[in-house]
Amino acid sequence: MKKKTLSLAIAGVLGFGGAVVLPANTYAQESADTIEEVVITGSRIRRADLEGFNPVSVIDRTMIETQSQVSLGDILQRMPYSAGAAVNTGVNNGGSGAVNFSLRGLGSQRTLVLVNGRRVVPSGLGANSVVDLNNIPPNMIERVEVLKDGASSVYGSDAVAGVVNIITRKDYNGAALNVQNGITSEGDGGQSTVDFNLGTASDRGSFVVSGYYTKQKPIWAGDREYSKEEIWYHPYWNPTGQEPGGSSAVPWGNHVSPASVGGDGVRYTRGQEFGAWRQYSGASDPYNYAPANYTQTPNERWGFSAFGNYQLGDFGAVRNVEASGEVMFTHRASQRLIAPEPLAPLAFFGTAAPYSDLNYYNITQGPKHSVTGDTMILTDWRRRMVETGGRDQVHETNTHQVTLALTGEVGNWFWDASAFYGENDASVLDLGYFQLERVAEAVGPTFMDASGNLFCSTDGTAAGVIDGCVPLNVFGQPGTDTQITPEMLQYISGNYVSMTLGGNDMSGVQFNASGPIMDLPAGELGMAVGVEHRKVNGFSQPDSLQLLGVSTAGSSLATAGGYNVDEAYVEFAIPVIAGVTGIESLELSLASRYSDYNTFGSTTNSKLGMRWTVNDELTLRATVSEAFRAPSVPELFAGQSTGYPQVSDPCAGNATQFCVADGVPSGGYDNAGLIQLPTLSGGSTALQPEEADILTAGFVYQPGWMQDLSITVDYWETEIDGAVSTLGPQLILDSCQQSGQYCELVERWGPGSGATVGDVKLITNLNVNVGGNDASGIDLSARYSMDTSDWGSFDLGLDVIHLLDYEKRLADGTIIPHAGRFEDNHDGNFPEWRWNFVADWNYNQWTANYTARYIGEVTEPLIKWFHSGDEENQVKKQLTHSVQATYNLESYNTRFTLGVENLTDEQPPFAYSGFNDNTDPRTYETRGRYYYGRVSFSF
Incomplete structure (x- = not known):
């Protein structure tokens, strides 16, 4: 109306x-x-x-x-x-x-x-x-x-x-x-x-x-029939569509065998039985996080x-x-209380925390290369930290x-x-969260002294020992003497209570x-x-x-x-x-x-x-x-920050007149297709009612x-x-290329900048009407x-x-x-x-x-x-x-x-x-x- x-x-x-x-x-x-x-x-x-x-x-x-x-x-x-x-x-x-x-x-x-x-x-x-x-x-x-x-x-x-x-x-x-x-x-x-x-x-x-x-x-969600198990719609795994869901960050851990070092790129786990390493099953291995949540x-x-x-x-x-x-x-x-932290630094937090092949726990309990039998550097590893009791917010x-x-x-x-x-x-x-920098240190190389004391180390030697750091064992079995210890949890959390x-x-x-x-x-x-x-x-x-x-x-x-x-x-x-x-x-x-x-x-x-x-x-x-x-x-006043969402700039391959007016060369420019581009988001004092x-x-x-x-x-x-609301970075780029609308929200690199001319320098995606x-x-x-x-x-x-x-x-x-x-x-x-x-x-x-x-x-x-x-x-x-x-x-x-x-x-x-x-x-x-x-x- x-x-x-x-x-x-x-x-x-x-x-x-x-x-x-x-x-x-x-x-x-x-x-x-x-x-x-x-x-x-x-x-x-x-x-x-x-x-x-x-x-x-x-x-x-x-x-x-x-x-x-x-x-x-x-x-x-x-x-x-x-x-x-x-x-x-x-x-x-x-x-x-x-x-x-x-x-x-x-x-x-x-x-x-x-x-x-x-x-x-x-x-x-x-x-x-x-x-x-x-x-x-x-x-x-x-x-x-x-x-x-x-x-x-x-x-x-x-x-x-x-x-x-x-x-x-x-x-x-x-x-x-x-x-x-x-x-x-x-x-x-x-x-x-x-x-x-x-x-x-x-x-x-x-x-x-x-x-x-x-x-x-x-x-508790686990005390009601309708909520005791996460249900997914997944026709690729189950022809009927409906099946029990869950998380790939499991208490028994899993990892991807890195193809970069000759692995097969397949995810492996020891399963709930903590047996030999085997291929991860998306149908039976996910962790059911539902019971650990409140429903009231x-x-x-x-x-x-x-x-x-x-x-x-x-x-x-x-x-x-x-x-x-x-x-x-x-x-x-x-x-409120939700399931314990799914610790997967790379997959869930975009932070590199590779599990070192010089880490004692990786050497003694981790998976081995299927051909050489060597300990592998694990870049994509996941572990549900059930020892914390959950992510608690008070x-x-x-x-x-x-x-x-x-x-x-x-x-x-x-x-x-x-x-x-x-x-x-x-x-x-x-509560129940961890400092990613400390996690990276705790899964890095370790050094063991003559008395059998284990230390984190930058290079696996005594010279590289990191003071106060406690190595983390994500391969241990909860409830056994190999489980994650309170000292391990204390270090990676840093006694961190977010306020x-x-x-x-x-x-x-x-x-x-x-x-x-x-x-x-x-x-x-x-x-x-x-x-x-x-x-x-x-x-x-x-x-x-x-x-x-x-x-x-x-x-x-x-x-x-x-x-x-x-x-x-x-x-x-x-x-x-x-x-x-x-x-x-x-x-x-x-x-x-x-x-x-x-x-x-x-x-x-x-x-x-x-x-x-x-x-x-x-x-x-x-x-x-x-x-x-x-x-x-x-x-109006929410803090502004720059993130890097995955988007595609259509001006790169098809520089319309609107792209050219925005600073893109007439022939476009070379980029990698779907890439992460700097995007500014947050509040805006330019908002109207x-x-x-x-x-x-x-x-x-x-x-x-x-x-x-x-x-x-x-x-x-x-x-x-x-x-x-917000426009979204992809809509901003698409509209600029197709009609010239929102081009003012796309800042591009120019000649003499040292960067690719026409490439995106910053997308402004603040709150708008x-x-x-x-x-x-x-x-x-x-x-x-x-x-x-x-x-x-x-x-x-x-x-x-x-x-x-x-x-x-x-x-x-x-x-x-x-x-x-x-x-x-x-x-x-x-x-x-x-x-x-x-x-x-x-x-x-x-x-x-x-x-x-x-x-x-x-x-x-x-x-x-x-x-x-x-x-x-x-x-x-x-x-x-x-x-x-x-x-x-x-x-x-x-x-x-x-x-x-x-x-x-x-x-x-x-x-x-x-x-x-x-x-x-x-x-x-x-x-x-x-x-x-x-x-x-x-x-």
Whole structure:
């Protein structure tokens, strides 16, 4: 939906040329006796009705209490409007202990998170742009409003897919204590939570403090049938395609017999039996690394929050002035654990560490040349370092935010002014890794003195002894006296514990005011205005070995930077017609926000909404809007480095006019075809904001013949342009040769340089704005309530999401369809159908809940492990059932709750594209049947 389409849509709305509509789904209805003006997420204008212009789903306190989840992020990820690749604590390799939320699968970075209408500091393991929803415990939440529409015209950056606005508990009088424990039917993966709320209220103010402690225990991949063994699709080795996978870096070691010294170039191993050296079998010898991984990571959190407000009174024309403050703090300790290091310096790390033919262990235990019987220099050798116990990553984060605010009234206008500061700091420890330089020394030549003491040596003599070095034996058998010793491990690790420090901070001030401007024939003309100033900073600082890239932990660059923004907005609610047959009321909403960044400049984003109440039963709504996402600190300021990817320069053999203009001789130049060319990658301060156009249209139907039934249907459409990504060095070279595009990113050697004229000196592949996403779908929500005299009350709810289309546009114009597919592990999972059904029953002291969660099947391409055919795999659907019952012992103010998640113990569907556990833990229920109990006391 380009800007032209957006303009036409606005014109259509103004001309009322279609049945356009926008629903607001609610899980709990407000009392009809209360007429109070409130602000609904998506607008700053206070209004008496809850049905605004935007589609808003509400997760209320009752629904939160029917969940076993102890994280708001886990609750949101189970909603049908979640999709894509948001991480959670079920993601081990690639996880961080955080839980994020990706609305409609458009990305966590494009879903704005607010607490009480204000931004929250980004949080993670370093410079970040998204919020870890673990930091907001469910016990402090009154409700969560999820706006499923763009809202940059009201809130600014990041509100592309929508907004999650978390409303905390404020007017709480009394005390409550909740204790919950749970465990899977396999006896693992336990979760324990203790939380409390303490509040007091008077005519002048209130104060609420909440605290919590949560601990989640791990589940091992080896303890689940679906994840205990890595599965590959490999038709070359197995005609059926599917077979047990694994790694060629095995605990019993292997090597390639070097053809350069007369070997046959074949890989050999002693196998698990540690017998004679034999040819390595790709079918039976790979190491099964799956059992050594977590499928649910351990996670421990504690924190508190406090809210207080006090009525200061009237000050002349300024009435009902109220001061308030909020404080939130969360500490998280989490861990991930993956299989022990596959030590293969040349194959996996591109570092030469040849196993010397003068090394004692190679001489005595290593393979021999098949013809001469000599010890060989082994350049490609591999060994799984099981003695370390695994590659362990330990995270600790602290996140806090403080907000101070004043509110009041002047005439019929309401105003609020606030200031906030939030900070997140993190440390990441990586253990089980090695220093590559020390590995090279330890497998080099050795020297043995007269006493039988063995030393590393540069040349195998006493003169070349390397102080402190301990020779490494990768040919030994684990669990025997030939195994790798602690002294060997200590030397090649150098007692190395990789540490990365990072953090984020955000501060800001804002002022908002709203009220009526004048009376029009159809009602009051409402207006809201506001200004905001905000600063954001972030950093990530790896240790020196990671900066140099000389350890098996890999290389990582420092990130440091920040930006500030000044913003102003205006919003109108315009009553057009009222009290006419067929038009009970017709309103328009207009909003626009100007944002001025010190990085890229300014942007203005606007929105038009329409709400047409036909009668008491039917309301039509629609919005068309512009949204944007400002480049984040990591995207702007990530460290730049030069790498050497394998690419081919087409200008070498076919110098077009564009190549010649770029400095290539007309006859081309001589190169070696597919070569490694220097390529600069990293952040870029030249980035511009991502831009989006959004359309929503739908209706709310509440039939008079069934007054307790409510149905909403929404159509939505989002187009994102200028997504932050990279072009890739091969695309840069190809485009330069074919059209001249991107030639400015290719620097070439010229005459007199001493290098081949025209050869590539440097390719610049920094972050750029390129490509985008196009998505559309239909949301359906139905609610029905029924009271009976003999059986209590029933509340039924159904939410259905149908993804019509989702396309990712790449830099070269390629379109990758995502709807109904698990196309790419990075982008995530996009079922065409997802739905949740909820049934609540209340009868005297008893309440019960049943929840069904459905995730439709998806198709994944089978492009894996040397196979590039067009076969596809159908990833099956998953339907889970959960139940809960609560008894309220009113005489003791105590409630007892028992529940079972995934009652029928459904296993996650198999997916080849699943990087963790042969499935997708970001989408499916993976822990199996889960029992939990809760006791709640109130005072």
